Amino acid sequence: MMDGQIIQVINPNTSLAMTQTIAQAARAVAAPGTEILAVCPTDGVPSIEGHFDEAIAAIGVLEQVKAGREQGVSGHVIACFGDPGLLAARELARGPVVGIAEAAMHMATMVATRFSVVTTLPRTVIVARHLLRQYGFEHHCAALHAIDLPVLALEDSSGLAQQKVREYCIQAKRQDGSGAIVLGCGGMAMLARELTKELAMPVIDGVGAAVKMVESLVTLGLSTSKHGDLDYPVQKILSGQFARLN
Amino acid sequence: MMDGQIIQVINPNTSLAMTQTIAQAARAVAAPGTEILAVCPTDGVPSIEGHFDEAIAAIGVLEQVKAGREQGVSGHVIACFGDPGLLAARELARGPVVGIAEAAMHMATMVATRFSVVTTLPRTVIVARHLLRQYGFEHHCAALHAIDLPVLALEDSSGLAQQKVREYCIQAKRQDGSGAIVLGCGGMAMLARELTKELAMPVIDGVGAAVKMVESLVTLGLSTSKHGDLDYPVQKILSGQFARLN
């Protein structure tokens, strides 16, 4: 039934290394018939750590969604934990679009009554907090933790960031009274399965979660609603640097 | 990756006809490698239309979950829109457990900013309302409608109930300002795909949605958390009619 699904996984930052990590996490869970098309914008920010970075990244996401739609992909994943540009992308897309924070949080509520989030810099906590309210999960989140290292520390070879993620997860298990942990960055994707085993509780990576969610929506014949709010953008001429989005 | 998944789809009422409908809807979307095990309790209520019916049905759900776990199924679907016994089933289960109201509502929020619900008897509306609050979606639901026919009307051959579902969906599209419709009864499962086409907007059946959600969780290696609230029930001797749950 899923034959021919092509899922575009968009890393909204410009880091090729992180795009690789994300692609790997996506492919690890995709159904046999599903092709993963991992992309990132050419212009943008090397990592996303706040609202300003997200605003920039949203344009790259939209450019990729447009390209993906023209290529006929089945659906799109926005692989940055803030889900930058999500509603705008849904307007532009024909297929479903799912963010990795969204997918991870939704799945967390199905395996635990409350969950914790472990993210990177403290300033990204407010982004997660806003998403919790937007998605309806403020009562399902027990605590948010920041390892206080930048996103790209997850791509260096020291393993320091990975070690800190692990430590914060262990601490969250001990203290938060929650039953699952959501990893708050696409760059942490490869840690989830291992930590799930070590901690003996669900540790959730949004990349895999979002890939399965898009696959599911496509199989179910469900696509972004074009009735109402998420209809295609009202046709108008974009000028200058945005002309390529026309 | 999904080879060998066995998903137990539990119809919490005792209607064999409805169990068949549900099995059909489940199989229509299951991945090639997934086996659907459709079951219903021997003892219980012929249809579920209120809190009393749900309390009875919950016992049947638990008996089936226990049987399923002993058979080694990968996960469980509770195929009644009130998700009766959901948290109790999660305590009992080793794998993931997903309710069809839960799955449909979650998916609705990913394809539309707001959704409507079309259910059976008016008295089931309060059940849906409570679930919306519990799952976090009270702000995502634009309106709830009841066709004012009992659940089993969906199983008679007149087609009247189906016609009323269709009419209420059309009316919801026109009036509610929502972008998707959630069908509020497992017995409506086979209507979703057709109505999605006719209305040109997502009309969501929870049975299919829940099957894909369980499949996804299993593939992701995510199971009901046994750390904390959803841990296996504290061991104690159940007496009398409940002895078979020991």
Added chain:
Amino acid sequence: MMDGQIIQVINPNTSLAMTQTIAQAARAVAAPGTEILAVCPTDGVPSIEGHFDEAIAAIGVLEQVKAGREQGVSGHVIACFGDPGLLAARELARGPVVGIAEAAMHMATMVATRFSVVTTLPRTVIVARHLLRQYGFEHHCAALHAIDLPVLALEDSSGLAQQKVREYCIQAKRQDGSGAIVLGCGGMAMLARELTKELAMPVIDGVGAAVKMVESLVTLGLSTSKHGDLDYPVQKILSGQFARLN
């Protein structure tokens, strides 16, 4: 005016000792004209410490409510802090039905701006949390504490559980910034009056609270509404072990 009131106090677990404790607490506050009929199910769980236990206990509650209704009792108390089967029991009952968590929480909001809860096992905290949301008191609860002993520890002769309850209440008074404490288990009923004196702040037992609430509703001529959601269950044949609920 209250002459002839018979209040059925249902202990949802099968512990006769706890039923006695509860009966004693009920009688200690009942009006002169009120008769307390303390019952517990014959089949069920010896103590209730999670959602699974609650689902089992709900059946026993329903059987007792049916019996009580046939005996012509004035109203019903569900004497377990999770209020198992409350809405189902309201459908079945002709008179009012009040849960002890419900009664205690309501009364707490009338003597303090915020209250704390002291319960038994940590896994019961989530049950209390869900009730707070359902009843509307999530903003009135300052903190939830678990003494980390099972329910039946309250029935052994060591006095250890009682001592721990006392310690947690003292700590709650010092730390929570709340003005009242709700005892989170029917088995703690006899501690409330003494702790109220020792701590010089309201410490509330739900059993007494619920008895007075039912008495009040009966005197006011208010019974469970049979208009709408809580109307008697739709008539249908229950099969097997549930036949006695027909």
Added chain:
Amino acid sequence: MMDGQIIQVINPNTSLAMTQTIAQAARAVAAPGTEILAVCPTDGVPSIEGHFDEAIAAIGVLEQVKAGREQGVSGHVIACFGDPGLLAARELARGPVVGIAEAAMHMATMVATRFSVVTTLPRTVIVARHLLRQYGFEHHCAALHAIDLPVLALEDSSGLAQQKVREYCIQAKRQDGSGAIVLGCGGMAMLARELTKELAMPVIDGVGAAVKMVESLVTLGLSTSKHGDLDYPVQKILSGQFARLN
């Protein structure tokens, strides 16, 4: 157990006729051993229909609470639907203090999943709305209706106001999807029992509800918490017209 209870029922406006109505409603439900002391301020407003009126009335309430405390009453009822001065009165009182809106709303949630409110002037709706949020019942209220007649119309002999209350209750039953109706004015107290019968659903008068609630709290040994927020006012010299509150 309730021997010697004296409950002070304070009509916060200066209408002697309404004080009589309220006294009658209170006495109709009081336990045999309970004495009702119905009072109203000498200085103040003849009826309460907005925030300004409430601010004036709150002083009268406080003067009466002080007098009642000095007379050794067991508890106090504030018999105006806006519950004017409730938290201030709790600071001043030694015994419990309950407002009639508060009592009626609490009881409504125990006999129905959702309730409607029928009040007097449209401008009093906002007061009821604020109370719903404060008490935690915004999700339990289905609709608010105003008969658009002033409070004192309930005291004239035409019966017009009573007729309008009845009509709005009938309409609420038909339209709101709620299971109970709360009467939004102390002056409507004598209508509740009759309307409950005519409509065959609970129609709730706050005066009776509050009397039973205070009686219950006193019997349970629960009084306004003097630990924290509701402790007696910090001692300071009140000047001028307020000197009598010293």
Added chain:
Amino acid sequence: MMDGQIIQVINPNTSLAMTQTIAQAARAVAAPGTEILAVCPTDGVPSIEGHFDEAIAAIGVLEQVKAGREQGVSGHVIACFGDPGLLAARELARGPVVGIAEAAMHMATMVATRFSVVTTLPRTVIVARHLLRQYGFEHHCAALHAIDLPVLALEDSSGLAQQKVREYCIQAKRQDGSGAIVLGCGGMAMLARELTKELAMPVIDGVGAAVKMVESLVTLGLSTSKHGDLDYPVQKILSGQFARLN
């Protein structure tokens, strides 16, 4: 455009010293064309530290608003952090009325995603908490702190209270994860500017904030709505001590 604005700044307590502090803070930020008319009631409470004090103070506020309206002032500030009598004053006033808690909280949300509050006695925390809910900012407030000194300690010459405010602000900056601090007492008004510099983050005084808010509303031609809830009080004869409010 603002020529001729006269803003009445009402200190709701009877302390002349605090009225001076407040007048000074108001004048420090008023536009060149704005006249500040600082007043306080003759009868009332010397300081406001709870609901009882607020109820008393509300009458003084109303008397001053009436006097101010008769003098033709442009708008009114209620300069006590609990905003006593705010909605009643709005009914009575022709121009806009703004409370200092209200103004400070609103402005805090425009310079930070979350803010902390530093107030006087612990029992005033509940007042701030209720205002946060009423104004819609419960999700914007990270923490509330009480320095545990009475309001009038801010008027003695020791500087102790000021020192404690400073310490709590420093601690809030370090611990709360908030971006701004709201000072929770009119008597702290003169500390804001200095603390803003020392802490290098916005520390907000409500007196100045409310003066600017009233000035802005007047300039925009926006006054308290007389359509609906906040219309002038229904005309009725106030008796006794309240006759001067006729």
Added chain:
Amino acid sequence: MMDGQIIQVINPNTSLAMTQTIAQAARAVAAPGTEILAVCPTDGVPSIEGHFDEAIAAIGVLEQVKAGREQGVSGHVIACFGDPGLLAARELARGPVVGIAEAAMHMATMVATRFSVVTTLPRTVIVARHLLRQYGFEHHCAALHAIDLPVLALEDSSGLAQQKVREYCIQAKRQDGSGAIVLGCGGMAMLARELTKELAMPVIDGVGAAVKMVESLVTLGLSTSKHGDLDYPVQKILSGQFARLN
């Protein structure tokens, strides 16, 4: 005190005509000493009617904020009702940044207990709804109305859009039970004062409101907090079309 204030008013769309309208509305209320610097992006969308348009417009807003900051402006107004790029702009800015939806909604809550919103296309309603939740005003908004004409209809010479705005405002006054109306588009700015007079209730334009709010914040010495979430963006090299934001 306000001498030398320069407020940058950013129209996020590329319409010069609308930029003029906005500039005029801003100057009509600015203090004598305040200079209004009205700007719009060179590249972007001609009007903003959904999430996609907002994502594009956010980049133009950021470019203007950067330019404004380099010119030393005192503060910034984002003059589109969706407040596109607000939090990103706050990270980038040194001074305060206020959106016109934000300012109008805040002010509405100070002159009425509940307000209505009148906006352009139906699809912009969801944007307003999200802002209401984000700012905390979901309980203060009685209803949202869309005139069902595109934004630029407000700039044609027919007057049709203006007439429809007027009609919807009149209808909102009659039906919504609200005391104020918020105009939901920068292009409606010049209608507010006239409609306020005609309807005899506050009709609020966000452009004027935001200008006064920024003026007030600047006068009070309050600027966007650089402690925490809204600190300047983490320094990193933006590539390609975004290089001009470096």
